[in-house]
Amino acid sequence: MALVLLWQLASSTGVLPPEKLASPLTVAQSAGELIADGQLLDAFTVSLGRVFFGFLIGAAVGGASGLVSGLSRWGETLLDPPVQMLRTLPHLGLIPLFILWFGIGEEPKLALVASGVAFPLYLNLHAGIRQTDPGLVEAARVLGYSRFERVVHVVLPSAVPQTLVGLRIALGTAWLSLIVGEQINADAGLGFLINNAREFLRTDVVVVGLVVYALLGLTTDALVRVLERRILRWRTR
Amino acid sequence: MxxxxxxxxxxxxxxxxxxxxxxxxxxxxxxxxxxxxxxxxxxxxxxxxxxxxxxxxxxxxxxxxxVSIAFQQPRLLPWRKVWRNIALGLHRPDGRSVALKALEEVRLAGHADAWPLTLSGGEAQRVSLARALVREPDxxxxxxxxxxxxxxxxxxxxxxxxxxxxxxxxxxxxxxxxxxxxxxxxxxxxxxxxxxxxxxxxxxxxxxxxxxxxxxxxxxxxxxxxxxxxxxx
Incomplete structure (x- = not known):
């Protein structure tokens, strides 16, 4: 709050010229205008859609491969070494390849978000499954539970906490990937709004876009926290 | 026999x-x-x-x-409430009444809806015993x-x-x-x-x-x- 006041003061006194950074009041005003003419909502919807579908694809791929390599030995032999190798590569560095493979439309943006989601989800799901207490599995075995039942009743539930950690990292990376991905020739979305504003030196609009990014990130993070608190009730108290 | x-x-x-x-x-x-x-x-x-x-x-x-077994560690599933852990021994998802009866037998009647991590070592071990016994083992x-x-x-x-x-x-x-x-x-x-x-x-x-x-x-x-x-x- 004090920071915003200081920022406003710097802008009003001319220490901070508007072509470097617009004043908070101007930003709020522009936000109001962008909301009023529907631009912000359109951009918001497009960006949210990209994150959503990118996340779905990434979660499906990361989740499925995490399950396969966590639950079966051959799956692990087959999948884990290449994934462990690839994960050392910053996925944002893949942009040039994605552009060559998928062009400059929606696909590379989705691919970027999806790859940002798939890795943390895979790693944490795999680790979560492997961390299952063998004692619990054994206890279920003596109670006559089949391998499939042991997976359902013991292995997967015990992988949930670690998977939720992965989910939170994945969502954070999803937004980051989106922001970077939307720099590639976007013709809609928050990234387009920001890039366009840059062309016209509209620092106020740039800031509005950044604030929306931040709010979206915070919101999804809060959602996962709520989810964690509900699902992991058994951990505390 | x-x-x-x-x-x-x-x-x-x-x-x-x-x-x-x-x-x-x-x-x-x-x-x-x-x-x-x-x-x-x-x-x-x-x-x-x-x-x-x-x-x-x-x-x-x-x-x-x-056959039933109780281990040195109680080996309860921490994400299942106490009574569901006991019902696990019955190998069917219902069976709350049977579980409650077993809990009473191990003198833990009030703990049916507690989470295992909130139990003391002795209490958890009694739940483990109850889980072994609901199967009426030979x-x-x-x-x-x-x-x-x-x-x-x-x-x-x-x-x-x-x-x-x-x-x-x-x-x-x-x-x-x-x-x-x-x-x-x-x-x-x-x-x-x-x-x-x-x-x-x-x-x-x-x-x-x-x-x-x-x-x-x-x-x-x-x-x-x-x-x-x-x-x-």
Whole structure:
């Protein structure tokens, strides 16, 4: 709050010229205008859609491969070494390849978000499954539970906490990937709004876009926290 | 009725190391047997074989009827409420009423909807016992289930196990390294050493037994275990 006041003061006194950074009041005003003419909502919807579908694809791929390599030995032999190798590569560095493979439309943006989601989800799901207490599995075995039942009743539930950690990292990376991905020739979305504003030196609009990014990130993070608190009730108290 | 446990010429080796070296053991229905031995003598291995957790053996280890086991650690699923952990033993998702009854038997009636992580060690172990007992087992295997508990809780657990055994009458095989525990609870005490049963003691004392009543046999069992009481005391 004090920071915003200081920022406003710097802008009003001319220490901070508007072509470097617009004043908070101007930003709020522009936000109001962008909301009023529907631009912000359109951009918001497009960006949210990209994150959503990118996340779905990434979660499906990361989740499925995490399950396969966590639950079966051959799956692990087959999948884990290449994934462990690839994960050392910053996925944002893949942009040039994605552009060559998928062009400059929606696909590379989705691919970027999806790859940002798939890795943390895979790693944490795999680790979560492997961390299952063998004692619990054994206890279920003596109670006559089949391998499939042991997976359902013991292995997967015990992988949930670690998977939720992965989910939170994945969502954070999803937004980051989106922001970077939307720099590639976007013709809609928050990234387009920001890039366009840059062309016209509209620092106020740039800031509005950044604030929306931040709010979206915070919101999804809060959602996962709520989810964690509900699902992991058994951990505390 | 066939004996719940019938073991003949059982051998078990881990690589070059022989753990069980020709075990013969019969346990009659409803009989309470304690298996005593030092750490690493193979007693837990024998229990695991009887529980069906280790099938890579030589010789015969036949078990008749339903088997339940309570481990040294309670091994409850922490994400399931206490009653659901007990219902796990029934192998069906319902069965709350059966679970509640079992909880009452182990004197934890109020804890049905508690999370396992909120229980004390003794309480968790009682839940584990209840989970083993709801199956109405013909054979109850107890793998040092009191080993991790404090002395007072352990005493209470001895009484509880004795009561439950009197009520349900499963055959019991209790693995322990506590001589007093074995003598207080069992009809028959076996001493296992280096993979062989080296001694067998019948305990024909009325129940509930008191520590003072088993002193005489205690000395003999300790001698079988290689402990000279005169110098040890």
């Amino acid at each position: 066939a004996n719940p446990v019938s073991v003949r010429g059982l051998h078990k080796a881990f690589g070059a190391r022989t753990v069980l070296d020709g075990i013969d053991l019969e346990i009659a229905p409803g009989e309470f047997v304690a298996l005593l031995g030092r750490s690493g003598c193979g007693k837990s291995t024998l229990l695991r074989i009887l529980a069906g957790l280790d099938r890579d053996v030589e010789g015969a280890a036949e078990v008749q009827g339903t 054979l109850l295997l107890l793998d040092e289930p009191f080993g991790a508990l404090d002395a007072l809780t352990r005493l209470a657990m001895h009484h509880l196990v004795e009561d439950l055994w009197a009520e349900h009458r499963p055959a019991v095989l209790l693995v322990t390294h506590d001589v007093d525990e074995a003598l207080l609870l069992a009809d028959r005490v076996l001493v296992l050493d280096e993979g062989r049963i080296v001694a067998e003691h019948h305990v024909d004392l009325p129940r509930p037994r008191r520590r003072a009543s088993v002193v005489e046999q205690r000395t003999r069992v300790l001698a079988d275990l290689g402990v000279d009481v005169e110098t040890a005391a």
